[in-house]
Amino acid sequence: MSAYLGVDLAWGLGTERRAPNETGLAALDGDGRVTDAGWARGVDEVTAWIAERLGPPEPDRSRRVARRHQPDGCP
Structure with missing residues (x-):
């Protein structure tokens, strides 16, 4: 099943006096x-x-994919 996310990052982490900016989020199905x-x-x-x-996330899978694309001789 496919799923898609839309993320409009606010790029404001906030401070002790001010809350972080709001980030807009949307989830869509495969259609x-x-x-x-x-x-x-x-x-x-x-x-x-x-x-x-x-x-x-699936950390083991992402590591396998990254290693698979390494040139010979790279760790």
Whole structure:
């Protein structure tokens, strides 16, 4: 099943006195239908929103893919 995310990054982390800027978020299914949309503030909220919709990353798989494309003799 395919899923797509739209992320409009706010690029403002905030300070002790000011909250981070809002980042716009959208999730679409494989046919392009919006299945969810909303806002999040800060890196932790944005990554949590993404993980809730797509699940956690697969670190072992990404490492295998990266190694597969290494030239001979590279670690």
